[in-house]
Amino acid sequence: MSTRLRVILALVVLSPLMHAQTPPKPAPQMTPKSLTPTQVHQSAIVIDTHADTPQRFVDENFDLADPLGNGNINLDSIHKGNLGAEFFSIWVDPVQNKGRFAGRTFDLIDAVKQQVAKHPDQIKFVTSPEGIELAHREHKLAALMGIEGGHSIEDSIPLLRQYYALGVRYMTLTWSNSTSWADSSGDIDDKSVPHNKEGLTEFGKDVVYEMNRLGMMVDISHVSDHTFYRTLVITRAPVIASHSDARALCDAPRNMTDDMLRAVANSGGPNSKGGVIDVNYYSAFVSQAYRDADKAQQPEVDKAVADLKAKYKADGKEAPQTEIDKLKRTFADRIPRPPLSMLIDHIDHIAKVAGIDHVGLGSDFDGVDGQLPEGLDSPADLPKITAALMARGYSAEDCRKILGGNLLRVFREVEAVSKELQAENRPRITDKQPFDKPQK
Ligand SMILES: [Zn+2]
Numbered sequence: 175m176s177t178r179l180r181v182i183l184a185l186v187v188l189s190p191l192m193h194a195q196t197p198p199k200p201a202p203q204m205t206p207k208s209l210t211p212t213q214v215h216q217s218a219i220v221i222d223t224h225a226d227t228p229q230r231f232v233d234e235n236f237d238l239a240d241p242l243g244n245g246n247i248n249l250d251s252i253h254k255g256n257l258g259a260e261f262f263s264i265w266v267d268p269v270q271n272k273g274r275f276a277g278r279t280f281d282l283i284d285a286v287k288q289q290v291a292k293h294p295d296q297i298k299f300v301t302s303p304e305g306i307e308l309a310h311r312e313h314k315l316a317a318l319m320g321i322e323g324g325h326s327i328e329d330s331i332p333l334l335r336q337y338y339a340l341g342v343r344y345m346t347l348t349w350s351n352s353t354s355w356a357d358s359s360g361d362i363d364d365k366s367v368p369h370n371k372e373g374l375t376e377f378g379k380d381v382v383y384e385m386n387r388l389g390m391m392v393d394i395s396h397v398s399d400h401t402f403y404r405t406l407v408i409t410r411a412p413v414i415a416s417h418s419d420a421r422a423l424c425d426a427p428r429n430m431t432d433d434m435l436r437a438v439a440n441s442g443g444p445n446s447k448g449g450v451i452d453v454n455y456y457s458a459f460v461s462q463a464y465r466d467a468d469k470a471q472q473p474e475v476d477k478a479v480a481d482l483k484a485k486y487k488a489d490g491k492e493a494p495q496t497e498i499d500k501l502k503r504t505f506a507d508r509i510p511r512p513p514l515s516m517l518i519d520h521i522d523h524i525a526k527v528a529g530i531d532h533v534g535l536g537s538d539f540d541g542v543d544g545q546l547p548e549g550l551d552s553p554a555d556l557p558k559i560t561a562a563l564m565a566r567g568y569s570a571e572d573c574r575k576i577l578g579g580n581l582l583r584v585f586r587e588v589e590a591v592s593k594e595l596q597a598e599n600r601p602r603i604t605d606k607q608p609f610d611k612p613q614k
Pocket of ligand 1: 396
C-alpha cells in the first residue's frame with residue numbers, strides 16, 4: 175500500500191470521527207427569507223386564548239354566521255384572518271348572576287356547543303392539542319372553552335370536574351372578584367372584601383391540584399400578585415395567562431411585572447418547558463396614555479350611567495345592558511386608539527423578558543367594548559400582527575410560536591402532567607377538605 179493510499183484510507187476511516195469532534199455548525203435558516211408575512215401567517219396554527227363571545231350568543235342571540243355588528247368575532251373574520259382555534263370565555267357576571275353561577279356557566283357552555291352544532295362544516299368542538307391540529311387540517315375553527323372566574327365552581331370540586339367533563343380546558347382562578355379560596359387583583363384593595371393571608375386557601379390549593387390532575391390549564395390572569403406566586407409554588411403543570419400584558423409598559427394591576435413574566439416562563443415541575451403569557455388587546459392594558467385618559471373620564475361615565483339607569487327606573491324598568499354598553503362606548507370613542515405598534519411592544523417585551531417560547535395571543539375580543547388598538551377590530555386583522563412582528567425581525571418560526579405554537583406546547587405538557595398525576599394514584603380529592611378534618 176503506497177503511503178498516499180494509506181493516508182487516504184486513514185482519512186476515510188477517521189473522517190466521521192473527526193466530524194463528530196468538530197462543533198456542529200448552527201442549523202441553517204430553515205425558512206427561506208423570501209417567505210412573506212402572509213405566507214407565514216397562513217402556514218401557522220393561530221390560537222386565541224380569550225374571547226367573550228358566548229355572552230353575545232346567550233344575551234343577543236348572536237350567531238357566528240351573522241355580520242359583526244358591535245362585536246369582534248364572526249365566521250367571516252375568522253376565515254379571513256386564518257384563526258385556527260378560539261378559547262371561548264365562559265364568564266359569569268358575579269353581580270347579575272348571584273345565586274346561579276353554575277346555572278349561567280351551563281347556559282354559556284351550551285351556547286358554545288349550539289354554535290358548533292349549527293355550523294358543523296366550519297367549526298369543530300375540540301378539547302385537546304390534537305383536536306386543534308385536526309380541526310386545522312380540516313380547515314375548521316377549533317372551538318374550545320375556558321372558564322373565567324373560579325366563582326363558577328361554587329366551592330365544589332365535583333362541579334369543577336363536571337366542567338372538565340363538558341370540555342372546559344382552562345379556568346382563570348378569579349375574575350375581578352375574589353372567591354372564598356383565591357384573591358383577585360380586582361378587589362384586593364377593597365377592605366370590605368374578605369381576603370385570605372396566603373392568596374390561596376387550602377381548598378384553593380386543592381382546586382389547583384385537581385386542575386393539574388384533570389389536565390385543565392391553570393390561568394393566572396386577573397389574580398392578585400400574592401395568589402399568583404402562591405399558585406406558581408404549588409402547580410405541578412405550567413400555567414397560562416390567558417389575557418394579560420406587561421406592567422412595565424402599562425401600569426395596570428391586571429398586567430404582569432417582569433418578575434411575574436419570568437415566573438410564568440419557569441412554571442411547572444423541574445422538567446417543565448414553562449408556561450405562556452397571551453397578550454390582551456384591551457387599549458387600557460396596552461397604552462398608559464389611554465389608561466390615564468380612560469381613568470380621568472371615569473367619574474363622567476359613572477354619572478352618565480347613573481342618569482340612564484334613573485331614567486329607566488322612573489318608568490319602572492331596568493336599563494338594558496346593551497344600552498349601558500352603548501353609552502360607555504361613546505365615551506371610550508372620545509379617546510384616541512393606541513397604535514397597533516404598542517401591542518407589538520408588549521409581545522416584544524414579553525419575548526425579551528420571558529423568552530420567545532412564552533408569549534402568545536389572548537385578544538379579549540368581545541369583552542372590551544371595542545377599546546382596541548387601531549386597525550385591530552376582528553380576527554381578520556390578525557395578519558397585521560404577523561407582518562408587524564416580521565418587520566421587527568422575528569423569524570417565521572418565532573411568529574408561529576407566538577401565533578399558537580407556544581400555547582400548543584403548554585397544552586400538551588398540561589396533559590402529560592395530568593397523566594403522570596393520575597398514575598400516582600393519590601386519593602381523589604373529595605368535598606371533604608383536609609382542613610376540615612379534626613387535628614390529632
Ligand atoms: Zn378578563
